[in-house]
Amino acid sequence: MAFLSLSACSDMQMGAQSAKTTATGSAGGATSQNANVGLQHCPAPLGTVSIVEDTSAPWYGLLTGQYQLGSTVPVLKLLVQQSNCFVIVDRGRALDAAMQERALNSSGELRKTSKMHKGQMVAADYTISPSITFSNNNAGGGAAGLLAFVPVVGGALAGVAGTMKTQEASTLLTxxxxxxxxQLAAAEGSAKNVDYGMLAGLAAFGGGAAGGAAGGAYTNTAQGKVIVAAFTDSLNNLIGSVKQYKAQSVKGGLGNGGNLQVN
Known part of the structure; x- marks a missing residue:
């Protein structure tokens, strides 16, 4: 009962470090505030990019369904804009809203001063596609094993037993x-988190059960934080690749038959 009383008197902490992932701060245009100092940065954008998840992939279904984590796109948008390597163009719900406004304009419902015209939208030069290769909720010991495609919500029984629990994740960006x-570039990323003892296990279990809005659960579950860290690593590796980019050349031109002969 005393514990409950103390909890009720606790002050709300905005910007609490314990709730943060590796995707920190904010971005506005070419500037950012309180961004992760470990995030790679470009002096100027290389083009426009949309971020598109394969929502039909097995890892996505398990991620958003069974494990109650949201889309990875909002977090990746923040990281990509903070890097200043690409300008984000939306191809999701924001685009749907924009098209709805244009439909209202076409029907004559908007004011004549609304400045909605054809030819205003910006093309996406590139597409970044994220995927989760694997995640392991107990790589360092205990009874849990490897589950492909998706991070596992913490092994509560292992935590209650007081064991050390190691979450790992591997991600890919193309x-x-x-x-x-x-395809211009592809980069993997990985991250690991270690929880010790019963309390850590209970915390991970509680966070995983909560679920949340698109990206919100990533800040309060152990497996969500590991995923964000792995994607941050993937993006750093991708940026490193594009900074040294050299176009592939095929004799005779791309898509013109290739150079492997068939007898």
């Missing part, structure tokens, strides 16, 4: 040119 559909 960058595709939208005009040619040629």
């Amino acid at each position: 960058l595709v040119d939208n005009r040619s559909s040629v």
Whole structure:
């Protein structure tokens, strides 16, 4: 009862460090505030990019369904804009809202001064596609094993037993040119988190059961934080690749038959 009383008197902490992931701060145009100092940065954007998840992939269904985590897109949008390597163009719900406004304008419902015209939207030069390769909720010991495709909500029984629990995640980002559909770069990333003892296990279990809005659960569950860290690592590796980018060349041109001969 005393514990409950203390909890009720606790002050709300805005910006609490314990609730943060590796995606910190904010972004506005080419500037950012309180961004992760470990995030790679570009002096100027390389083009426009949309971020598109394969919502039909097995890892996505398990991620958002069974494990109650939201889309990875909002977190990736923040990281990409903070890096200043690409300008984000939305191809999700914000685009739906924009098209609704344009439909209202076409029907004559908007004011004549609304400045809604054809030819205003910006093309996405590239597409970044995220995926989760694997996650392990207890790589360092205990009874849990490897589950492919998706992070596992903490092993509560292992935590209650007082064991050490290690969460690991591996992610992948691919960058595709939208005009040619040629893949320009791909980068993996990984992260690990270690929880000790019963209290850590209970905390992980409680966070995983909560679920939340698109990205919100990533800040209060152990597996969510590991995923964000792995994607941050993936993005750093992707940026490193594009900074040293050299186009692949095929004799005779791309898509013109190739150079592997068939007898």
